[in-house]
Amino acid sequence: MAHHKTNPKDIVPIGQKMAFGAGHLVLNLLPGALGIFMFFLLTAFGMDPFLAGLLGGLPRIFDAITDPIMGFISDNTKSRWGRRRPYIFVGAILSGIFFIVLWQLDPEDSVNYNFWYFLIMSMVFLVGNTMFATPLIGLGYEMTSDYNERTRIMAFSQTIGQIAWMIVPWFWVLIANPDLFETQAIGVRRLSIIVGAVCLILGLLPAIFCKGIDSAHMENRKKITFKTMFSNLKDLLDGIVQVSKNKPFMKLCGATFLVFNGFQLVASFSYFIIVYYMFNGDFGAAGNWPAWFSTITAVITAFGVIPIVTWMANNWGKRNAFVISTAISILGYILKWWGFNPDYHWLIFLPVPFMAFGLGGLFTLMMSMTADVCDLDELRNGMPRKEGTFGAIYWWMVKLGQALALVLGGLVLKVVGFDGNAAVQTAETIRDLRIADIVIPAVTAGLAIVIMWKYSLNETRAAEIKQILVDRRGEL
Template identity: 80%
Template sequence: MSDYVTPKKDRVPVGQKAAFGAGHLVLNLLPGALGVFMFFLLTAFGMDPLKAGILGALPRLFDALTDPIMGFISDNTKSKWGRRRPYIFVGAILSGILFAALWQLDPENSQSYNFWYFLIFSMIFLIGNTMFATPLVGLGYEMTSDYNERTRLMAFSQTVGQIAWMIVPWFWVLIADPDLFATQAIGVRQLSLYVGGACIILGILPALFCKGIDSANMENRQKITFKSMFSNVKSLFMGIVEVFKNKPFVKLCGATFLVFNGFQMVASFSFFIIVYYMFDGSYSDAGNWPAWFSTITAVVTAFAVIPIISYIANKKGKRNAFIISTVISIIGYILKWWGFDPGNPWLMFMPIPFMAFGLGGLFTLMMSMTADVCDLDELKNGMPRKEGTFGAIYWWMVKIGQSLALFLGGLVLKMVGFDGNAATQTVETMTSLRIADVIIPSVTAALAILIMWKYSLSEDRAREIKEVLVKRRGEL
């Protein structure tokens, strides 16, 4: 058990934690709202399903390419406001404006016009969003150099970020409510304005109030100019190669890929099981149960699971906390078999306190551990520190894996014989779907535990590295 007390100079003030958390609320709100609104491309704007699929896939691939570039740029930026904050400020404003503009579609327009309008604005929106998100993640890695304070900072930000997932499920209900909006298209257009405005207000807070590492005298940074573009590309790829040589970081990416994308593969299954298994295909009888399932999950994650995970990590170490939380989540996945009971809908909430340890522990711990990995990289490769590059590569892995998970999830639905056009599903289909809903995330979580079993960057090693870096930089 660790009895270490964080020095006052390494503690992040509550105001800065709140501002950083506000940024993470935006990080969750934008993709959450985007996922809900994408459904209404089909129902409100009459988009062909194939074209809607293309609009979902192409921007994701583009986004995965821009992340490492933005990470490299923010790592090497020199300004009196720091390496990250100018991009966060501008990126938050662009993200909010462009998200709202993205959804100003009209069902009266031709399908071709709406397709190209949405595709072009998606690409532009993602540039603004990458300008905001990648430096924000990098800023979090450098706000404190303390092993335990990093976990507390990430726990706080993840708790605030979960508020988005308490809100987003109800967008379905609001947009489809004829008493609020005359049509779904009007609902999407108006609600996107509110989402965009909230993202601007909350997104600029980290740029205004959060403080990163003092980079004034940071050595070996590349010049970011048009003339140095080609040499920068070479440096970018060399930096990426160095990142992938960092074995602890590769383990973090592998474990995240398995836990998150195992969960993502079956994320939609709960909705289908509630509607088709518990309520025999009746959307009216299912009512708000799916929304409440998602909201309660977010509430439990934010206010129960994340604080517990933070406590365990500070007492037992981050690796042990990850293993414990992942084992608990496997128990939750297994309990879903009995939780989804047609005779008692309230039982669906039984697995949630256990399942929530999966993602609640994952991103709280992995983001804290990535900050430790950045110290290891500085020890081995020197300056400049590459928080932006590490953050970009980490989330690049998440996004690529998410795209794969969405594809595999659809493949599983097809394999079990699920028919989205049918009013009801066969007993065999629902049994197979329920088995997949339990087995897939349980197996991927177990594999993640195996990967992290011999994770080498312990608390003692992290503190040794910090002491060496402090002496090397000449800090007091």
Template identity: 75%
Template sequence: MKNYVTPLKDRVPLGQKAAFGAGHLVLNLLPGALGVFMFFLLTAFGMDPFLAGLLGGLPRIFDAITDPIMGFISDNTKSKWGRRRPYIFVGAILSGILFALLWQLDPESTQNYNFWYFLIMSMVFLIGNTMFATPLVGLGYEMTSDYNERTRLMAFSQTIGQIAWMIVPWFWVIISDPDMLPISAEKISEIAALGLNEADAAKTTLEAVQANGVRKLSVIVGIACIVLGILPAFFCKGIDSANMENRKEISLKSLGSNLMDLFRGIAQVSKNKPFVKLCGATFLVFNGFQMVAAFSVYIIVFYMYNGSYDAAGTLPAWFSTVTAIITAFGVIPIVSWMANKYGKRKAFIYSTAISILGYILKWWAFDPESVWLLFMPIPFMAFGLGGLFTLMMSMTADVCDLDELENGMPRKEGTFGAIYWWMVKLGQALALVLGGAVLKAVGFDGAAAQQTVETMTSLRLADVFIPSITAGLAIVIMWKYSLSETRAKKIKEQLVERRGEL
């Protein structure tokens, strides 16, 4: 098996890989920017924390409904441009425009108006984003039928996607810097005319700078998403679906039967044991990481710099950026090599075990006397998420072959992708809630200038143990994952014979 060479017809050209990667950059850039911008709902636009929490949670419920529907639609679409590409093209344009419109809030509007404006626009934005994201993921699963080329394709796309995480941490700096995206002279005059004392004037000016920065930067992000997001629609090629059998008619007339077919498809996917293992392992690794993702910032500020954000400076941003760089150009190529040499299951187990070592090393990384130790665990920790999505997306493509063998046409890449990412999003929402619960349990007080020694010790222990335990459980789940390279290639041979392909 290790002397196997991918046939030329199954190789994805570099241009298609780059276009698919551009789509993944958008998939990372939009939620990354959204996560940063949501913070400024509180500071720049004066939103009540409870209402801001609702604005973060309610749209996710709506998103959980639209993802499987879009997956079903793209699986069964018939067009001369293929099943996925028309939606990717339209969805990229809508995503960019609607993201920019979402953030054109006015801090002088009432809180009630801004709440309903943002909530409604979030729902509309998610429709456009789902129209882009779900077909794009499905397209990636069908761009090649080769076991090893799938890993190379996903590794390439994940590398490009990491560029978003090199950029996003600096949005904090850009939005709050009055020189980067300056407010108008008229606004400065308005603030001066209020006759505030120096402290209040500085606070009001900062809020105006942040609101202006969010509005302008959202437009820049939206334009970038349109330009990059349409590339897969033009340059990527999926499976030839011209003669694909058993596709359902997509129309208002067939809405009732379509819903029944959708539920049957979801039930079939849920019975796929290898896929359930992939979902379970992803849930644990990703959401264990997400639960403590913000803890590093708090530990840097309150443990290393005694609560001084000014003293911490751009160190938290550099921490995130360096992690993304190492993931993109160091970890992902190594994980891809391990998958080709040892198989995807072993590559996942090895990379996840290495990440546990990184999480443990974090205990010694936050040293006020030696700032550079902060970057010590990054090369090890990066194997967690760097290996996770590279391998899981490649393995999900293999699972789609197994589903075709067991359940026939049409292939359900869109449905598999939608359910996988729905599970990720649902888990992420749960992780944010549990992360807040951990902060409360350890006694962390965000309004306090400093934290107690006991609080910081407990927070640092949680920062080490939570992702280590969840990653260990993921290894247990994947230990007996059954869809090996040998089995996957045998399934491909059976499908080729069934379809009558050469």
């Protein structure tokens, strides 16, 4: 495959890559910690399971609405600091502070009080988090115009982001440890302060050090004021329609929806299989095996899989890298049948290096390809560039799939006959659960390969588009 040499001016300095990676660590650490802490709404704060489910789902709906709005605002912002960085700076501060405030619950308060407090503060937290996350994603798409450097940036950021998943599984162990915290509620409150402070500090780094595209002379940006609110809404909807007509982008969204949410749908199954199959329902004997499984997966993804995927993308093309890495992950899912072994516990790590190619390759490649798609959109629809809108809609698809996966995951557990109140599950239930744990993500990954098989925006086409845009803008 023919390759071009990256122009030195298109190479992003290592310092900027590290700052952007720090932002991605925050993007992973906040939702990861949120997911773990949500478990303690039941055990530490006495929340009704149905109400806890609402607290997990209702804010996601709100989040799905605010993402495209924030993307549109950052696309059209004019400031001396660029389109994205002011929002990232303010959003990092608000995200860290509101995450801390969100978890200052007291089990002595009534369930109704805690429910409304958490629901309202979740909305407030998500406003700050959206202000941080959506512009950060858009900034990453515009840090370079080079086809291969985009992959390297995303690979670097995803590697640093995986550090969050090496840490997060141990939050459950820390909070539940009576030697560290007098009660689980105290553990949640204190650990949230540490997480919020770390995310605030790391979140400021991309706002301070990263540089996006020079937008000083970018044409056709909309005026963002209260008076133009209704016309802005029409412009936002028009932009979403334009994005939805971008076939390469919709292929990326479809493939991501399938791979990520096929994985998410069965994500909790591994924990149940470890406890109820490998350790016959003995939570004490299962100990830290689930946490180690998650942590080792993140380590292999960060330092093994992502560098390999990056090499494949730069040498064989991004589409080919996606197809190969996704096919390898299917092999990993199949190996779980032998890896989850009640007689040889260490075999649990057998499928990990193969499974890790699924998500490790997915976001590294898809975020890089979305940046290419933004060039295609500028070619077809002109200025302003819509990195924020593309990023918001892409992640809206991810969040929609997550919500659907939570619902369908519970449905699958019900169909296989899983009983959370039973100390021991039936042999038929365990068998069917293990089959679902393999078949569901393997099938969705296979469908994603079918969707991406004829993806056409390769390196040659991307280079052609870039040259047309350079000529159109009158750049040297």
